[in-house]
Amino acid sequence: MRKVNLFDISNKVIIITGGSGILGGNMANYLISVGAKIVVLGLTHKSVKKRVTELKKININATGFSGNVLDRRYLEKVRDEILKRWGKIDVLINAAGGIISSATIGKDQTIFDLKMEDFKKESELNLDGTVLPSIVFGEVISKQGNGSIINISSMASTHAISRVVGYSASKAAINNFTKWMAMEMAIKFDGNVRVNAIAPGFFIGNQNRELLTNLDGSYTERGKNIIKNTPMKRFGEVDELNGTVHWLISDASSFVTGNIIPVDGGFSSFSGV
Numbered sequence: 117m118r119k120v121n122l123f124d125i126s127n128k129v130i131i132i133t134g135g136s137g138i139l140g141g142n143m144a145n146y147l148i149s150v151g152a153k154i155v156v157l158g159l160t161h162k163s164v165k166k167r168v169t170e171l172k173k174i175n176i177n178a179t180g181f182s183g184n185v186l187d188r189r190y191l192e193k194v195r196d197e198i199l200k201r202w203g204k205i206d207v208l209i210n211a212a213g214g215i216i217s218s219a220t221i222g223k224d225q226t227i228f229d230l231k232m233e234d235f236k237k238e239s240e241l242n243l244d245g246t247v248l249p250s251i252v253f254g255e256v257i258s259k260q261g262n263g264s265i266i267n268i269s270s271m272a273s274t275h276a277i278s279r280v281v282g283y284s285a286s287k288a289a290i291n292n293f294t295k296w297m298a299m300e301m302a303i304k305f306d307g308n309v310r311v312n313a314i315a316p317g318f319f320i321g322n323q324n325r326e327l328l329t330n331l332d333g334s335y336t337e338r339g340k341n342i343i344k345n346t347p348m349k350r351f352g353e354v355d356e357l358n359g360t361v362h363w364l365i366s367d368a369s370s371f372v373t374g375n376i377i378p379v380d381g382g383f384s385s386f387s388g389v
Contacts, residue, residue, distance in 0.1 A: 120367075130152050135155070139211050146358040155181070199256065204256075206365075216234060230282075234282065271316070271317055314364070
């Protein structure tokens with residue numbers, strides 16, 4: 117019997133939106149180290165160039181494009197350039213997005229202080245910034261008849277977490293879109309294009325550092341409450357997402373679609389008792 121490595125993802129062409137950021141960038145570093153070809157999409161030329169330079173120290177099969185994931189013409193240009201260079205797109209990871217501070221509810225505010233234009237910006241960044249790349253790059257993947265789309269959800273998508281109302285609502289919408297897109301791909305495109313999402317638990321990054329830690333490095337009350345409700349009693353490390361990403365890309369998950377996979381130290385399963 118021929119040996120098959122279900123986890124082999126070498127030579128897969130992987131587009132990572134938000135690939136110049138911390139989350140997407142860490143995924144890019146890992147995936148290129150195991151033989152994938154990486155396309156980094158980021159907002160600024162400087163950040164993209166920096167990430168691609170870093171990736172090429174690991175493997176030369178990396179390229180990048182700066183622009184806005186809400187700009188369809190930009191995405192279509194990237195699509196055409198990648199098909200010209202590598203002839204295919206195997207995987208899309210929608211890692212662009214994040215928290216917009218003006219769409220959060222401040223300590224001394226209530227929901228009635230929320231400005232709808234800020235709420236809309238948050239929704240566009242996270243939801244539209246996932247849907248549009250899925251349409252542009254997903255069409256290529258669907259025509260190939262095989263591939264994977266991975267969205268980034270959040271614990272805030274299924275739990276009412278204070279302050280981050282815009283972020284929570286947009287991530288909840290991403291969960292539904294993930295399931296809907298998975299159904300669409302499976303029913304209409306022979307079932308070999310899979311769509312899933314990862315729901316990270318709590319990781320300390322630039323966007324949430326002030327919410328979770330004090331200037332002296334100790335945890336804020338919010339940070340303490342998160343640790344209290346995480347059975348593993350710690351925040352996650354960003355590279356702890358890589359194993360799940362690898363699995364969802366690989367043939368090891370060939371019968372997995374429409375799922376939201378928590379990587380959260382047990383937060384989503386804990387009742388608090």
